[in-house]
Amino acid sequence: AQSVTQLDSQVPVFEEAPVELRCNYSSSVSVYLFWYVQYPNQGLQLLLKYLSGSTLVKGINGFEAEFNKSQTSFHLRKPSVHISDTAEYFCAVTAGGGSYIPTFGRGTSLIVHP
Amino acid sequence: DARVTQTPRHKVTEMGQEVTMRCQPILGHNTVFWYRQTMMQGLELLAYFRNRAPLDDSGMPKDRFSAEMPDATLATLKIQPSEPRDSAVYFCASGLVRGQFQETQYFGPGTRLLVL
Numbered sequence: 001a002q003s004v005t006q007l008d009s010q011v012p013v014f015e016e017a018p019v020e021l022r023c024n025y026s027s028s029v030s031v032y033l034f035w036y037v038q039y040p041n042q043g044l045q046l047l048l049k050y051l052s053g054s055t056l057v058k059g060i061n062g063f064e065a066e067f068n069k070s071q072t073s074f075h076l077r078k079p080s081v082h083i084s085d086t087a088e089y090f091c092a093v094t095a096g097g098g099s100y101i102p103t104f105g106r107g108t109s110l111i112v113h114p
Numbered sequence: 115d116a117r118v119t120q121t122p123r124h125k126v127t128e129m130g131q132e133v134t135m136r137c138q139p140i141l142g143h144n145t146v147f148w149y150r151q152t153m154m155q156g157l158e159l160l161a162y163f164r165n166r167a168p169l170d171d172s173g174m175p176k177d178r179f180s181a182e183m184p185d186a187t188l189a190t191l192k193i194q195p196s197e198p199r200d201s202a203v204y205f206c207a208s209g210l211v212r213g214q215f216q217e218t219q220y221f222g223p224g225t226r227l228l229v230l
Binding site for chain 2: 032034036042043044045046049051090092094096100101102104106107
């Protein structure tokens with residue numbers, strides 16, 4: 001079985017500052033990794049995903065994430081955040097071998113202050 | 115731009131009443147998920163369908179909840195009887211299984227349920 005840990009429940013930052021949201025996973029088999037974003041009163045939407053290939057993945061709205069297999073991490077980064085990035089961010093993992101149900105982290109609330 | 119749709123978007127009901135939530139997955143997707151989201155518990159998986167067959171409902175209180183997919187264009191989640199502790203936002207998501215992996219999930223806008 002796989003698991004996902006988002007180490008920070010809340011991350012406050014000032015506008016135009018860089019941000020990193022941390023995600024660690026555990027799995028004994030190969031994985032697909034996802035970051036989803038949830039804006040207030042909306043459903044989750046895909047920010048970016050890692051399936052294979054380059055370990056640096058670029059997503060929408062200037063976000064990127066790096067897959068680190070040795071550290072079993074998939075941290076999300078943005079060099080300069082905007083007020084509009086204020087949202088809940090979820091890391092998710094799907095493991096191979098027939099386990100088709102994704103496991104989500106508890107979420108990280110990114111709060112961008114002016 | 116294909117989207118998952120959910121109805122109703124909001125529902126206020128009294129304890130003991132039946133609640134039915136509907137979801138139209140994206141055409142061509144072969145998996146459907148029902149989730150419940152609350153502040154206390156976060157995002158919880160209630161039910162999972164693949165090719166319309168229910169494969170996992172271990173997260174669902176079976177005495178009052180039921181989930182079905184009568185056809186490929188409709189998934190339903192019913193609560194009977196409803197209780198105040200069922201108040202939450204219920205999300206439906208659809209996606210594709212390719213090979214050994216579940217790919218991206220596409221979430222609907224949710225049904226916000228309040229049970230008085």
